Amino acid sequence: MYKLEDLLERLDYELIQGTIEAEVNTVVYDSRKAQKGCLFVAIKGAVADGHKFIEDVCKKGCKVVVVEDEVCVDDDVTVIKVDDTRYALACISAAYFGYPAEKLHVIGITGTKGKTTTTYMIKSILDNAGHKTGLIGTIESIIGDERIPSSNTTPESYTIHEYLRKMYDAGCDSVVMEVSSQGLMLNRTAGILFEIGIFTNISPDHIGPAEHKDFEEYLKCKSLLFKQCKVGFLNIDDDHYEDIVQGHRCSVETFGFSDAANIKASDVKLINEPGRLGVDFKVSGLVNCEIQLNLPGKFSVYNALAAVAVCRFFEIDEEVMKKSLLNAKAKGRIERVEVSNDFDLMIDYAHNAMSLKSILTTLREYQPKRLVCVFGCGGNRDKRRRYEMGEISGEFADFTIITSDNPRFEEPQDIIDDIKVGIKKTNGEYIEICDRKEAIAYAINNGKPGDVIVLAGKGHEDYQEIKGVKYPMDERVLIQEILSER
Ligand SMILES: CC(=O)N[C@H]1[C@@H](OP(=O)(O)OP(=O)(O)OC[C@H]2O[C@@H](n3ccc(=O)[nH]c3=O)[C@H](O)[C@@H]2O)O[C@H](CO)[C@@H](O)[C@@H]1O[C@H](C)C(=O)N[C@@H](C)C(=O)N[C@H](CCC(=O)O)C(=O)O
Ligand SMILES: Nc1ncnc2c1ncn2[C@@H]1O[C@H](COP(=O)(O)OP(=O)(O)OP(=O)(O)O)[C@@H](O)[C@H]1O
Numbered sequence: 035m036y037k038l039e040d041l042l043e044r045l046d047y048e049l050i051q052g053t054i055e056a057e058v059n060t061v062v063y064d065s066r067k068a069q070k071g072c073l074f075v076a077i078k079g080a081v082a083d084g085h086k087f088i089e090d091v092c093k094k095g096c097k098v099v100v101v102e103d104e105v106c107v108d109d110d111v112t113v114i115k116v117d118d119t120r121y122a123l124a125c126i127s128a129a130y131f132g133y134p135a136e137k138l139h140v141i142g143i144t145g146t147k148g149k150t151t152t153t154y155m156i157k158s159i160l161d162n163a164g165h166k167t168g169l170i171g172t173i174e175s176i177i178g179d180e181r182i183p184s185s186n187t188t189p190e191s192y193t194i195h196e197y198l199r200k201m202y203d204a205g206c207d208s209v210v211m212e213v214s215s216q217g218l219m220l221n222r223t224a225g226i227l228f229e230i231g232i233f234t235n236i237s238p239d240h241i242g243p244a245e246h247k248d249f250e251e252y253l254k255c256k257s258l259l260f261k262q263c264k265v266g267f268l269n270i271d272d273d274h275y276e277d278i279v280q281g282h283r284c285s286v287e288t289f290g291f292s293d294a295a296n297i298k299a300s301d302v303k304l305i306n307e308p309g310r311l312g313v314d315f316k317v318s319g320l321v322n323c324e325i326q327l328n329l330p331g332k333f334s335v336y337n338a339l340a341a342v343a344v345c346r347f348f349e350i351d352e353e354v355m356k357k358s359l360l361n362a363k364a365k366g367r368i369e370r371v372e373v374s375n376d377f378d379l380m381i382d383y384a385h386n387a388m389s390l391k392s393i394l395t396t397l398r399e400y401q402p403k404r405l406v407c408v409f410g411c412g413g414n415r416d417k418r419r420r421y422e423m424g425e426i427s428g429e430f431a432d433f434t435i436i437t438s439d440n441p442r443f444e445e446p447q448d449i450i451d452d453i454k455v456g457i458k459k460t461n462g463e464y465i466e467i468c469d470r471k472e473a474i475a476y477a478i479n480n481g482k483p484g485d486v487i488v489l490a491g492k493g494h495e496d497y498q499e500i501k502g503v504k505y506p507m508d509e510r511v512l513i514q515e516i517l518s519e520r
């Protein structure tokens with residue numbers, strides 16, 4: 035049992051009725067999980083308002099409700115009023131799980147692109163150096179040997195503290211987590227003092243009715259991380275570096291190609307050898323060494339520089355760092371799959387115009403004979419992605435194979451038709467093959483020496499979602515089937 039007073043110790047609140055001596059057995063923020071003796075936090079969400087379920091949770095035996103609005107409940111229920119129930123949920127959850135964030139080295143990464151890739155780089159280095167490192171991000175959360183698939187990049191605060199506690203119990207000493215702008219905005223990480231905060235980059239994204247109202251708000255949310263970390267490692271080359279760093283409350287170290295960077299990259303060499311599409315570069319400033327990556331492009335250099343900064347902080351042995359970075363990879367992030375000695379194939383998670391442009395322009399620098407892009411777009415998602423990705427692929431790939439992604443509740447052909455509107459604005463050559471496996475087979479079976487094929491959009495996903503059902507579909511498996519059927 036937990037004493038309410040203890041759960042509220044870091045929160046400003048008003049006791050409306052009842053007593054802070056009350057005891058509760060669990061904390062819930064979803065009425066469907068309410069049970070006898072629980073504390074319920076009422077959250078106003080994008081779709082529902084938790085306050086509407088208060089009568090229901092009280093009927094189920096809830097002892098304490100934490101609210102923003104006035105509510106009418108029986109006298110035996112304690113009512114706690116706060117300004118922001120999401121913030122309250124974060125404070126209460128931290129207390130409920132025994133403040134696990136304070137028992138771990140917590141590294142948070144924010145930015146529009148590169149978060150997932152950089153978390154895996156850092157986890158791999160720390161683990162190889164003898165730390166035991168948990169991970170929370172877009173693909174999954176990793177707690178010791180357990181891997182839990184994610185539904186959000188940065189989960190709700192309750193889940194974060196639950197996972198951090200499990201990590202601590204599993205013997206982890208550190209955790210690296212993606213901190214999305216929505217996570218910061220919605221107080222999912224409120225109350226956590228990150229030991230390290232990392233900023234990769236920012237460009238317009240996640241702007242829309244369910245996300246941020248405009249770029250200014252998006253920018254402001256990302257900068258919040260540097261008001262709640264001890265040390266910040268920031269990309270100084272980003273156009274919005276000054277905006278992000280403004281108002282910071284941490285010590286700052288910068289990375290980038292700029293001369294002003296504390297950790298500076300130079301002498302970039304793009305490597306295109308049989309079996310290795312990568313990049314080598316020199317690091318100078320606070321760290322002096324040479325790094326080799328088996329990931330292509332300048333953007334991979336940025337992700338690695340952030341990891342190098344973390345290594346300096348943890349005093350990681352240089353050889354361990356270099357070896358770990360050479361082997362670093364994240365599932366579905368420019369993931370190279372061996373299909374032929376003649377040409378390369380990558381699985382990538384680019385699912386909007388910005389990331390598709392970044393992956394295609396990066397691969398173009400390696401001067402492939404042809405750059406072939408296989409992609410579709412998700413159904414029931416922003417339609418602009420379709421026109422824009424069509425245009426990008428038409429402009430930056432030599433040949434596009436338009437196919438299906440997760441059609442969800444839409445007709446795949448309608449989505450393809452939208453993509454065609456974009457691609458037709460360019461002179462880009464394309465064909466459409468709705469079935470994703472057939473599309474990939476076409477790309478592989480028509481691969482020519484020197485080609486680079488990108489399968490964009492599904493990255494780590496191992497399913498295809500059609501009309502509410504997730505059917506197994508892993509591009510790695512499809513490729514093996516295609517190769518064995520040849
Ligand atoms: C818009 C948004 O951020 N939605 C997130 C949010 O849902 P919500 O709080 O708005 O939920 P809601 O359905 O309106 O319900 C409000 C409250 O009523 C409660 N409720 C609801 C129904 C009921 O019967 N009883 C009840 O008590 C709910 O439990 C909730 O507490 O809280 C949920 C639980 O934490 C999230 O899973 C959900 O993320 C959705 C799936 C989402 O798509 N979010 C995106 C915008 C997002 O957060 N993305 C970022 C970045 C991704 C990236 O890096 O690209 C992320 O971190 O994932
Ligand atoms: N530093 C970077 N700058 C620009 N593009 C990048 C960078 N790192 C990776 N990318 C590209 O963006 C895609 C997504 O990368 P990653 O998953 O690491 O980013 P993320 O910030 O976690 O994105 P998301 O918000 O989609 O989860 C990659 O597949 C790659 O094409």
Ligand SMILES: N[C@H](CCC[C@H](N)C(=O)O)C(=O)O
Nearest residue numbers: 385411412415439440491492
């Ligand atoms: N978080 C993104 C992922 C998209 C991945 C892509 N495969 C799709 O289904 O559109 C979204 O849900 O819009």
Ligand SMILES: [Mg+2]
Nearest residue numbers: 149150172187
């Ligand atoms: Mg991510």
